[in-house]
Amino acid sequence: MLLRNHFPIFEDKIFLNSCSKGALSREVESAYLDYLRDWNDHGSPWELWMEKLSTCRSAFAALINAEPDEVAVTTSVSAAVSALASAFDFAGARHKVVVSDFEFPTVAQVWHAQEHRGAKIIHVPETDGIIPLDRYEATIDEQTAVVSISHACYRHGSRQDPAAIAAIAHRQGALTLLDSYQTLGTMPIDVKALGVDLLVGGALKYLLGSSGLAFLYVRKELISQLQPITTGWFAQEDIFALDITRHKPADSARRFESGTPPVPNLYAATAGITLIQSVGTGKIAAHLQELTGILKEAAHKRNYRLATPKDPERHGALIALRSHRVEELVARLEQEGIIVSSRDGNLRVSPHLYNNGDDIDRLVDRLHAHRELLVR
Numbered sequence: 001m002l003l004r005n006h007f008p009i010f011e012d013k014i015f016l017n018s019c020s021k022g023a024l025s026r027e028v029e030s031a032y033l034d035y036l037r038d039w040n041d042h043g044s045p046w047e048l049w050m051e052k053l054s055t056c057r058s059a060f061a062a063l064i065n066a067e068p069d070e071v072a073v074t075t076s077v078s079a080a081v082s083a084l085a086s087a088f089d090f091a092g093a094r095h096k097v098v099v100s101d102f103e104f105p106t107v108a109q110v111w112h113a114q115e116h117r118g119a120k121i122i123h124v125p126e127t128d129g130i131i132p133l134d135r136y137e138a139t140i141d142e143q144t145a146v147v148s149i150s151h152a153c154y155r156h157g158s159r160q161d162p163a164a165i166a167a168i169a170h171r172q173g174a175l176t177l178l179d180s181y182q183t184l185g186t187m188p189i190d191v192k193a194l195g196v197d198l199l200v201g202g203a204l205k206y207l208l209g210s211s212g213l214a215f216l217y218v219r220k221e222l223i224s225q226l227q228p229i230t231t232g233w234f235a236q237e238d239i240f241a242l243d244i245t246r247h248k249p250a251d252s253a254r255r256f257e258s259g260t261p262p263v264p265n266l267y268a269a270t271a272g273i274t275l276i277q278s279v280g281t282g283k284i285a286a287h288l289q290e291l292t293g294i295l296k297e298a299a300h301k302r303n304y305r306l307a308t309p310k311d312p313e314r315h316g317a318l319i320a321l322r323s324h325r326v327e328e329l330v331a332r333l334e335q336e337g338i339i340v341s342s343r344d345g346n347l348r349v350s351p352h353l354y355n356n357g358d359d360i361d362r363l364v365d366r367l368h369a370h371r372e373l374l375v376r
């Protein structure tokens with residue numbers, strides 16, 4: 001249990017749904033109040049807001065071992081991937097986009113939208129919650145522009161090996177985009193060590209911030225080659241030049257931004273990331289390995305069917321159990337003060353730094369009481 005007393009929800013609930021939304025901390029709550037106070041004190045504090053944007057950009061960058069100039073701050077992962085996709089020329093020799101079947105729908109949908117611009121989208125299928133590497137090997141070729149992979153699947157938590165996939169992509173001259181939304185904040189992620197070219201993530205879940213804030217990392221060497229046409233004034237070299245006669249994008253990844261940033265969310269995200277960094281992603285990963293281990297062991301003893309691979313190297317913070325009537329199970333647990341969620345017929349249990357072994361024991365106890373709803 002780490003920082004649990006910073007999260008008031010634990011006074012009367014067991015919250016195990018961070019894959020959907022992180023719990024509210026006192027720090028994030030007061031960050032929102034800071035936003036209101038600054039607005040009230042200064043009237044129109046644009047300079048301060050620009051500083052907040054810059055602080056938040058640096059916080060995202062530090063989390064993934066990138067430079068701030070390699071990070072665009074966006075309102076959602078959807079907006080980030082849309083801006084990125086608009087920078088590809090699918091009329092040329094590289095017109096294919098390889099998409100894993102682990103993708104959150106929005107990412108795949110943005111790529112499919114590029115079919116109108118000549119892109120061919122090819123899916124790499126999963127079998128029993130795993131996508132073998134040789135399927136990437138067989139699919140990525142010299143016509144592939146980008147390989148789009150989700151680090152951990154939002155439906156069942158199965159985790160891929162981005163370094164191995166990026167190496168396959170690079171052998172064919174293709175780029176790799178990693179969607180880290182289900183892993184960032186739960187484990188160390190180093191874009192340089194992984195060798196991924198592009199990465200997206202957001203503040204809403206394990207970064208403990210709010211909705212309406214995400215980011216895109218673009219490897220420094222690629223920035224000048226990618227000219228997004230989904231754009232706006234915050235993407236310009238000089239935002240406040242206010243020149244209506246031309247479009248002059250920033251030299252940095254800021255060129256993937258668009259309009260006025262969601263300022264309240266910058267305050268909240270920075271506060272959330274500060275909490276994560278105060279503990280450290282290495283320590284959080286070890287804690288989550290212990291908690292997910294307790295749950296997997298209990299499920300194994302009672303013959304509950306996991307939708308998540310057992311090997312801790314192959315899953316993230318989310319463990320999914322197969323259920324016959326998952327919505328009923330989620331509702332019954334909620335009545336008992338346990339917050340979890342569902343996707344694809346699976347019960348999703350996603351602890352974070354604030355959970356402890358007692359939370360898992362209590363859940364296991366209630367699952368036993370509702371065992372007729374679990375697949376065995």
Ligand SMILES: Cc1ncc(COP(=O)(O)O)c(C=O)c1O
Nearest residue numbers: 076077078104106154181182202
């Ligand atoms: C892996 C993943 N990517 C993206 C998203 C959402 O992206 P957006 O910020 O566009 O809503 C989610 C949200 O559930 C997710 O789990």
